[in-house]
Amino acid sequence: MTMTVEPAGGRPPTTAPVAAAPEARTRDRFLDVVRLFVMVLVVVQHWWLPVLSVQVQGELSAGSVLSSDGGFALTWISQVMPLIFFVGGAANFFSWRAASRRGEPARVWWAKRLRRLAWPVVPLAVVWIVSCHLIVLGGAPAQPVLVGAGAAGMVLWFLASYVIVVMATPILVAAQERFGWWVPAALLAGAVIVDTVRFSSGVEWLGFLNVAFVWLGVHQMGFRYATGSIGKAQAAWLAGVGGVAALVLAWFGPYSLNMTGVFAAETSNVSPPTLVLAALGALQIGVSVLLRDRISAWVDRPGPARMMDRISPQLMTVYLWHMVPVSVIAGVLVFGLGIDTPEPMTGLWLLWGVLGVVVLIPLILPLAHWAVRFEEPPRMLKGDPGLIRVLAAAALIGGGLLVLTVGGLGFGPLPVIGLIAVISGLLLTAAPRTRVRETVREALRA
Template identity: 45%
Template sequence: MPRTIEAKPPPATRKRDPFLDLVRAGAILLVVGQHWLMPVLDFHNGQLATGNALSTPGWWLFTWVSQVMPLVFFAGGAANFISLRAQHSRNGTTAEWLANRLHRLLLPVLALIAVWVPLPPLLAALGVPVQPLDIAGGIAAQLLWFLVVYLGTVLITPLAVRAHERFGLAVPGVLALASVLVDVARFDGVPLVGYANAVFVWFAVHQLGFHYVDGFLRTASRARAAGLLVGGYAMTAALVAVGPYPASMVGMPDAPVSNMSPPTACLLAVTCGQIGLMLLLRPLLLRLVRRPALGTALSWIGSRSMTVYLWHMPALIAVAGLAVLGFGYATPEPGSAPWFAVAPLWLGVLGLTLAGLVRLFGGLEAVAKAPRSVPPRTQLVIGGLLAAAGLLGLAAGGFGAPTQPGVLALLEASPLLPSAAVLLGFVLVSQRFRPAIQWTAQTRRQVV
């Protein structure tokens, strides 16, 4: 039987949900802050040593809250559901919605690629050591994994909405079960199977965002929200205690297993806990968001969130490169008094650097609009998949330092081929291509 959605104003007729805006903006800012505080850096004898502050004993517990990628996908799913329904309510087409979403996601990435493809060869030619450049190029591209998966959720949203309306909670339930089966095979030694959970885990979280929009989660009682909070984190604790899931929800250096790369079903338990916490805080957050200053800030971040995400690691690379390689700075012992004393200054300098980068590149995202001539849906899907494949190649290979001298560095295949795939994918989602020959009866007679 088709699922009956609660009799409330349909998503298409409602304005933007300030709670979702606040969750998404807060999650992005928390991702940025965590990434900026995690590195433990030291440069000696031409080699950059890196560590992770979250490997400090006991700090893994912070990751149960600070690993907010589940909230990003949850809010993204809700936003996609609302905007697709709004598009249909205006008699717009799914192709128009896809074109707008894909165009806005990919345009800011092109700026990052344009800067980072030539940058490592240029810096190497200026005498920057290759090993730190390799690390920097890998870090700058590594976070593109998020876009790979998110592009997939955007492409699947029209079908996912239909499945939601017909099967309801059974959809994320089946995806969660699939993620458990993948984990069983992964921990049983089946190679590469764990990466299937990049689909099952994150698509399940994205699907839960639909249940916020239709009211099941948005109107949840405090008891239901508390049940999600307690049940989610209790399940997380049980999975960690029994194993083989690690306690940290972010990847740790030299750890045999990571909950993030690839994702595990344990993240779904964390997702339930985080959603429950946010729902409990929802009344307070809605009161906060009514303040004009916060509303203005949310609007600014919302129109530049992808730019903030893409450029926060280059900001870290620039500041850390200058401080560590240029001035011999070494990160104090995490958790020590010097570490806490330096952290505000560190975050302040990084924030100013990121603000400059967002000012420089943020306009691309803020003004990104769907193409005037909307491509056919099939072309949009092909373009989106091609761009996702290119981004996956960049995330895996990075913008590495060149192994060839001079001009040969630019001819290396590492970032160029996947970058070309991203560019071609963007062209396909931005331009409607008409056949050179209209295949009519007259044309067939001429061919014969």
């Protein structure tokens, strides 16, 4: 996903490079650095937080560092997904504004974004599903294979949630242009109401309504950044109020101290997302913007700029595919060599984490370089699908990604059902054949 900074609403961003002319674009590498930071921490925590061991019966036990004393403190650093929704908000804002200036209707913009979002999942799911079947047919025990496949599917929760923010973007951009800061305030109020009702009634499923309120609220802050509405003063307020609110709510409120739930048995603030996570997101956004000038000064140098221009297009590919080498290395160590994860929060555990990351980097980078070819949707997925088809496509893609998140990428009916739903949704994003033929005929007549 390429980040560009464009003047919005006739007013250039005060926290981003200002273009020389209204039509000009300047690459905002600050956002690229934020995305890189997020992806690095995601990979590190997916290696470092699980606690793996082989039981007497040959099954893989997958616990979590978060279950150990003080483990929750790590999650206040490792939970950085609010930042990726913030960056995504800026990207969607720039993209939608550019499409609007071209006269592109929302249904066409939705179709393009859905294709770019969902298509990379198809080869990933096929590789995992086929590989899991072949590995088990080759004699490997099914249970540990399913653990790895389940972990690979869990990373797709982000894409399932992102379908919501993509579909909401045109509406929320229009709302922001009219109501400004009242829009994130209203979304925050929605999160407050959901948490209040959830914890007072004990109806846990109500919390999942915050998938919309919390993530849309953080996403909306990306809109505010894109319009230059988050200067240093606003960033300081976000950091201060967000940090204090997160600490007070987590310590004194009915919330978990865990900000993420990688293999954790207990509840966390991410599934479902809570008000604490929204406060942490405000803290992270505020601190990031306060550091923006220093980050930009570094990344705009020729060397770092070339590095980021090369790495940035592959970051989402890294996110999707990194569980392949993570699972392979864990399988070799735990099953092949009989080495269990060391006792958490010890010196040996720290060494395990560092050495694991050192081994993973030379495996992940070439894999991402190969798999980045799947970022571009096939040519058959193009054109104007119409409003009904694109809404149906969003429902199928979002539902399919959710099924893959819950069911994993292993074997059984759920992975197949999820993959079929995603593929069906992708096909619906293409223009109907009759419309394509009519367009060709009109072009020939002209």
